Amino acid sequence: MEHIVIRDLSKRFSHSVDGEIHYVDVLDNINLQVMKGEFVTFFGPNGCGKSTLLNIIAGLLEPDTGSVMIDGKPPQKARIGYIFQNYRDSLFPWKKNIDNIAFPLELQKVSRKERRNKVRDVLGRLEIKIPEDMYPYQSSGGQQQLSAIVRAFIYEPDVLVMDEPFSSLDYQTRFFMQGKLLDICARTNSTVLFVSHELDEAIYLADRVVLLDKRPAKIISILENTLSRPRNHVMIETKEFFDLKTKALRLLKEAVEL
Numbered sequence: 001m002e003h004i005v006i007r008d009l010s011k012r013f014s015h016s017v018d019g020e021i022h023y024v025d026v027l028d029n030i031n032l033q034v035m036k037g038e039f040v041t042f043f044g045p046n047g048c049g050k051s052t053l054l055n056i057i058a059g060l061l062e063p064d065t066g067s068v069m070i071d072g073k074p075p076q077k078a079r080i081g082y083i084f085q086n087y088r089d090s091l092f093p094w095k096k097n098i099d100n101i102a103f104p105l106e107l108q109k110v111s112r113k114e115r116r117n118k119v120r121d122v123l124g125r126l127e128i129k130i131p132e133d134m135y136p137y138q139s140s141g142g143q144q145q146l147s148a149i150v151r152a153f154i155y156e157p158d159v160l161v162m163d164e165p166f167s168s169l170d171y172q173t174r175f176f177m178q179g180k181l182l183d184i185c186a187r188t189n190s191t192v193l194f195v196s197h198e199l200d201e202a203i204y205l206a207d208r209v210v211l212l213d214k215r216p217a218k219i220i221s222i223l224e225n226t227l228s229r230p231r232n233h234v235m236i237e238t239k240e241f242f243d244l245k246t247k248a249l250r251l252l253k254e255a256v257e258l
Contacts, residue, residue: 003191004034004057004159009066011052012216025216026052030066032210032219037189039182041202043248044212044220050195051163053217057193058082058161070158078159081152085164088144091136097147098132104155122154126184142173149181153188160185162194166201175233178205182231203227203244204236211248213255220255223248 009030012023026049034040042050055061057068059075060082070078084090091100098119099106105115123130128146136144145165152160166174182205185192196202202209209223225244227235235241 002033003036003038003071004032004193005067005069006030006032006034006057007067007069009053009056009063009068010216011049011056011061011063027056027063028216028218030217030219032222034191034193036191039185039192039194039205039207040210041194041196041206041208042210042212043196043199043202044217044252045214046197048212048215049217050212054082054161054163054193054195057159079155079157081155081157081160083148083152083160083162083165085167088136088141088168090148091144093135093137096133096135097130097139097143100136100147101130101151101154103151108155119150119154122150126150126153126187128180128184140173141169142176145169145173145177146180149184153184153190158191160190160192162192164195164197167197174201179231179233181205182229186230199245199248200236203241203248204231204233209248211251211255221251223251 009027011027012025014021014023030053042053044050052061056063057075058080059078068075092103095103098116101119102115105118110118128150130143130146130150131139136147139147166177169177178201184190194205203225206225208225211220211223212218213220223244227240227244
């Protein structure tokens, strides 16, 4: 049974120029089904509407037409973990790392002792080391990103939504975070929707890659990833990976030429 069902989804925005209303179509008739525990990535041109799509799936925006259902419920009634591109801005500089991670539990009125114990338990089960008593500004970019990811997992979301979360990381840290994310997802059987502007990353992480056209975004094709799991970065150098990337580039090129 499908975990997430996106049906006939369209969205447009309006803006005023010299008193005249103009409309911009952003999403055009998006249809997609996602299974529980699946890792789906979205790849397309900058500004095509990928973030808008994630925001609708997360319940932050309403579509103009169509619907999103998560286990038969609208997104507003589901548990969504959202990790933004500017993850540093989502961490509270006055809170230690352990309390940043525990913040969703604080909102649920869980006691300080209980929520700190929950954080340590989750970090232990996921085999993640973060300097608990340091502040975000004292931590590396990778440690800050891990704090944001674990915070999204701490209250066991139905879906984890990630909008280009590794784009500001250096190459080596990005590799490390990709591996860590895949390990966390394997341990938790999480459903992940992940936007990337790097095609290699989109293919490497995903079970399926959703290729989007220029705005208004339409689904060009959904690429099934045949790479085995667990993944490792040696796979990026294999013929199988190269063939997947070549197919994706061909589909994108054909869409541009239409």
